[in-house]
């Protein structure tokens with residue numbers, strides 16, 4: 001048998017094209033090499049050629065799952081440049097959409113993880129629950145994937161039915177606690193596949209700069225929402241789940257608990273939503289200068305750098321997404337594991353290669 | 359609940375999926391296909407300017423303006439609707455129908471320019487909101503002039519200019535003569 | 537056994553004419569029940585048949601002649617082998633059979649996995665090779681309990697004839713033997729939790745990854761026939777009433793087979809896929825324990 005087994009760039013276990021080449025010894029993996037770049041769409045280059053309003057829609061398409069994160073970070077960078085204040089109601093709405101997006105991203109990931117270990121039923125259950133979140137987002141924003149909710153200075157749409165949003169968050173929390181978490185944590189076949197698999201120790205996570213849930217599952221309590229609170233996160237009461245084990249199961253548990261926390265955040269944000277305007281005007285001129293913004297996306301820290309020369313087209317937009325940081329750890333995790341675990345391990349960092357490649 | 363509870367519940371419940379062509383009913387305020395109410399459109403081209411995907415293209419001509427829209431390219435971001443100064447644009451509350459070929463649903467509208475009150479030739483339309491955005495304070499005289507076609511407007515400006523120049527020249531001559 | 541009878545069994549019941557539609561029916565039942573357990577609608581009942589026709593209608597890829605020959609012959613062989621095994625099932629015990637048909641049955645049932653292993657290697661795809669390796673490892677793992685159970689039954693009935701075994705094996709032996717056989721079904725049929733050899737998310741379709749069009753259609757058919765044959769074997773062994781009228785026997789045979797499909801589908805829906813080593817361990821441990829138990833009982837019991 002040939003010793004190098006390619007997984008990808010087009011492979012049923014991968015959501016997006018990228019490639020891991022495995023040096024195998026039978027079913028055991030010795031070494032892994034990762035290649036990215038199959039998804040390059042020149043978004044940064046395009047962003048330097050389109051005006052700010054167009055760029056909002058453009059950066060939203062960096063990622064198909066965490067689209068809102070990108071408009072939010074981009075808008076925050078522009079607000080910094082323009083020095084505008086976002087009205088309180090708009091901040092609450094932003095947090096609701098931001099957390100709802102985390103919900104659906106994590107549920108999607110949980111589904112993929114189940115699918116990768118061949119657990120179709122659990123996959124369907126996760127996606128059925130995710131559908132509720134999608135309906136919520138659709139009711140709030142009018143869109144299912146690219147919500148187009150953010151703009152510099154506020155949001156584009158008001159939440160007209162806060163009661164429905166809170167009730168949905170509550171329902172998702174209950175379903176999560178009653179159905180999905182117990183299956184993931186107690187089912188024997190799931191445990192057999194996930195516990196002790198793909199371990200990333202705390203030191204390795206630190207040394208390789210892991211971000212988001214990957215870092216938190218390896219015992220690093222790292223979260224921008226706590227470390228550098230934006231919008232209204234400093235006024236909300238929520239936990240950042242951390243697990244010390246660093247295996248796939250820990251990553252599952254961390255994300256599952258984050259879903260529960262996100263539901264709580266949504267409930268609080270809707271509860272305390274003040275009346276008032278939802279934006280700071282239709283047209284926000286962007287003066288010359290440069291700005292950075294970072295927020296905690298579903299997969300970890302998302303970073304934007306925007307430079308402006310005062311025209312309506314940015315001089316430079318730089319996007320760094322969390323998978324860029326997390327991706328190299330896969331090579332570390334798959335070593336000495338079996339071939340059957342590789343899809344699961346690569347999926348466990350919740351990779352988003354379209355984000356990374358842009 | 360363990361997995362057995364889960365599957366037995368699924369079995370008892372109705373399926374969550376649909377049989378084509380049944381579809382999930384979208385939420386109210388869904389962002390669907392963009393429509394242009396040409397009566398309100400003032401052919402300003404903002405929608406073209408903000409549309410990232412080039413779904414809307416506005417091309418001006420002498421006596422009318424072509425506004426075209428291809429839902430196949432549209433990202434349903436709603437920026438055009440939000441920023442349209444004429445409030446001419448709106449989005450359908452339903453999902454776009456399925457279609458077979460690109461361009462099947464494309465719409466083309468013609469916005470004819472109103473007649474100039476002075477010469478009757480086509481004049482660029484405008485509306486209050488656009489004026490408010492573009493100019494801070496508007497005199498009654500300006501409001502009158504904005505209705506005219508470009509030629510008449512230029513002529514009106516010329517008249518004012520020549521009058522003004524004439525006055526100034528008069529004064530100068532007078533000063534010389536004095 | 538007369539030639540007429542043999543032909544009837546091969547071509548009509550439980551052979552070709554019965555087995556092919558029932559194979560599609562079973563494939564559909566499996567998919568439909570899985571879908572319902574997952575909260576989906578699932579496919580209409582004619583779906584497997586449509587899939588088959590659609591695959592048949594596709595143009596096969598041009599390949600080097602020898603490889604093309606092998607890749608066409610292997611699925612045909614798998615279909616033929618399974619049909620042969622089906623014809624041997626003693627649904628009507630007085631209708632014939634011959635001493636030693638058990639051995640032939642075992643051999644015929646081993647043909648599809650063997651063909652799959654070969655198919656994986658001749659297709660020259662790395663995923664095919666991996667699937668073939670896994671198939672081979674698993675078949676070693678499940679062969680022990682599978683054969684032990686059958687041998688125990690033969691020893692208990694003191695005969696190598698299927699119809700005698702199905703009539704005369706004692707329940708003390710039959711029970712552990714049937715359990716061991718049932719344990720072997722998911723892996724032989726490649727469904728969860730032992731769908732290791734065709735683990736889509738790891739190695740695509742495993743051995744049949746490179747197969748397309750009519751060749752794949754034949755594999756699908758062989759797979760469906762395996763369902764019929766293996767559940768049928770189990771049904772025959774589980775229902776010994778010798779003097780029941782033949783229509784009743786036929787009905788019970790079909791009913792047990794279909795019920796077994798539902799059980800297997802439900803188990804598959806409720807589990808994740810195990811890893812190769814884990815799956816093999818289940819068979820070495822539990823499968824062999826059951827098989828050995830059956831054998832010990834068969835030998836020790838008077």
Ligand code: SF4
Pocket residue numbers: 394398399400401402403404405406416441442443444445446447
């Ligand atoms: S008025 Fe509205 S629809 Fe008409 S061109 Fe301007 S932005 Fe477009």
Ligand code: SF4
Pocket residue numbers: 392405408409410411412413414431432433434435436437438439
């Ligand atoms: S909704 Fe967005 S993409 Fe569609 S036409 Fe309007 S601006 Fe363009």
